[in-house]
Amino acid sequence: MASATASKRKGFFSPDVCDDFMAFLGDENELDMARQIAAKRAWPAEAVRDGGMHEALGVMKGGATARVVLVDVTGSEDPIADVERLSASVGQGASVIVIGKTNDVSFFHDLIEVGAADYLVKPINAQKLEKAIDLASQTGRATGRGRQRTGRLTVVLGVRGGVGATTIATNIAWIMAHQFSQKTALLDLDLHFGTTTLSLDLEPGNGLREALASPHRLDELFVASAIVKENDNLSVLGTEEPVEEAVNFSGDASLELVKQLRGNHSQVVVDLPRALMALQKPLLAAADSIVLVSDQTLAGIRDINRALHAIADLAGETAVIKVAARVGADRKAQVAKKDFERGIGCEIDYVVPEDAKTLTICANAGKAIPAVSAKCQAAVVCGELAHRVSGYREATPKRKGLFGLGGGSAKPVKSKAAKGKK
Ligand SMILES: Nc1ncnc2c1ncn2[C@@H]1O[C@H](COP(=O)(O)OP(=O)(O)O)[C@@H](O)[C@H]1O
Ligand SMILES: [Mg+2]
CATH class of the missing domain: 3.40.50.2300 (Response regulator)
Structure with a gap:
């Protein structure tokens, strides 16, 4: 109060x-x-x-x-x-x-x-x-109708390792915070090997493991202790727990933490390791959008199908968005887009191209993709995806000219990738 x-x-x-x-x-x-x-x-x-x-x-x-x-x-x-x-x-x-x-x-x-x-x-x-x-x-948080306002929840799940899921989660959260000026929380649920803090050049926080261990004690202060601020709008929750220690947390614990985050952030983006999929069903069920990320390979077809099957009973109002990432001529063992789509029985919603040059600069500088190259295709596609899942609407063009939208253009640029061309 x-x-x-x-x-x-x-x-x-x-x-x-x-x-x-x-x-x-x-x-x-x-x-x-x-x-x-x-x-x-x-x-x-x-x-x-x-x-x-x-x-x-x-x-x-x-x-x-x-x-x-x-x-x-x-x-x-x-x-x-x-x-x-x-x-x-x-x-x-x-x-x-x-x-x-x-x-x-x-x-x-x-x-x-x-x-x-x-x-x-x-x-x-x-x-x-x-x-x-x-x-x-x-x-306080109640709206005129006394309804509790809650931020939008987006869960990003790489159906295979190394396909660029964490990169997408980190970059859409960064775009929501920097380009859309929305209060955004990025929660990295890989407590041992998560790279969200590393990729934004932040020290991992101290309180995340404790917060997940004590969901019944969670309050605003406790949650704040797990947050590292990237800027005024972007709160990052990630940790590097010792690899020799097993850390378990229940689906209810992450759900409670996310509920708290949704209380004072307009957007919550969760990077969910695929190994936690079964345990974290309550979180998936609560999501407004689930972003399934895969590479464009035969194994990717198998694992997208398995992930789609696993969440089939939850969907309801949840948008399930399929992303093929790290797609490019220099990536091995890829299948053609149309074969991939035939294999998964639906269209790919977004294609993030392989861009080793930009991603290497990002990794070494601890920067988000748009901060390194706002115009590269990977940044453009992440921007479109951020628009879609956040529901963000830009100001009327007249207003935008007057006072801008911090951190670069928030205008969605229709990319070839999103239109399904390659
Ligand atoms: N579009 C991309 N082009 C080139 N390299 C990428 C791309 N996306 C991710 N990477 C790189 O691939 C590696 C794995 O990415 P990451 O996002 O951690 O994957 P995941 O979370 O699916 O395991 C990282 O080194 C990252 O920098
Ligand atoms: Mg990852």
């Missing part, structure tokens, strides 16, 4: 941010009301700012967050897309209250759907505003 005392800290790109409350309002009257409410609660003056959605996105996308964010969408070209971006930027722990002129119930529903906690139609009165702020402060 929020402390009564106001807390201030530096945002990544922004001046001081108040952890409890931030308002971005264009109307003098509403600014006055918000200032009075803030003053009553001893929130600092810079918590209430002249502006609107543009300013809110500018301040909050740098990883800053506040418990309650109040924003006027009057000047916004596409308020629904903008509120969705803002909600994703501030993370699941914050509530976004929207103010606007549109008095339309379907508009209200759309706003709630994309993550708003409440919507107030102008003209606003002070009591209503105060009540909405108090309710949002108290309910």
Whole structure:
């Protein structure tokens, strides 16, 4: 719960941010009301700012967050897309209250759907505003309908070893955090040999093994101890446990950890070793998307089919996405794409080409693929996959020109690979 005392800290790109409350309002009257409410609660003056959605996105996308964010969408070209971006930027722990002129119930529903906690139609009165702020402060993560918001869960599973699954998990998480400005957690469940931290040049964390060993004790602080921050938006959970020690954790333990992560991240990406597939069925069942990664070989056909069979009973609303990775002329024992697709009985959704040159630079520098070569095909395909699984919608083109999307273009580029050409 929020402390009564106001807390201030530096945002990544922004001046001081108040952890409890931030308002971005264009109307003098509403600014006055918000200032009075803030003053009553001893929130600092810079918590209430002249502006609107543009300013809110500018301040909050740098990883800053506040418990309650109040924003006027009057000047916004596409308020629904903008509120969705803002909600994703501030993370699941914050509530976004929207103010606007549109008095339309379907508009209200759309706003709630994309993550708003409440919507107030102008003209606003002070009591209503105060009540909405108090309710949002108290309910914390609950949205206007009292529903617990949860981040999207993507589980990446390499059906064979060395096919590039960890590379894909790491890079889609990096893209969600850096290019989509979404609060993202990357959980590496290979506790002995996981390479997500290594590939991002991070020290492995200390608390992951303990967190998985004590699911009943998990709380925000405990989970935070297992997190290593790659930047303000990207939390990485990975460890290098001694190879001589067996480490077992149950499906319920990882599920509980993921549940906690989904509480304050918009996206959770799990790199799941194939050996854990049977034990981690609850996690697979909870996923919004399962990404099956294989090389384009006969063995890959066999193992994709076995993985598809194993998860056939879970699918339901889960999207199962098939990726052929490390595909290229210099890779041995590959089969033609059409033969591979015939073998698995469906189309490949994405093809990640073999790109030894870029991946070698990435490995040696501890960098993500788009940070080394934003335009290479592997980066483009990872970007498309990140779009698909995150459900991220970019801002209207006009807005994008004004204040950009941190870390490079977030526009999906239709690649030959995704269209199935080779
Ligand atoms: N598209 C690619 N092109 C070239 N090398 C790749 C590609 N994807 C991954 N690699 C390399 O292949 C090795 C195995 O990749 P990794 O992602 O760890 O596979 P997995 O998790 O499936 O075992 C790593 O050295 C990685 O750098
Ligand atoms: Mg791996």
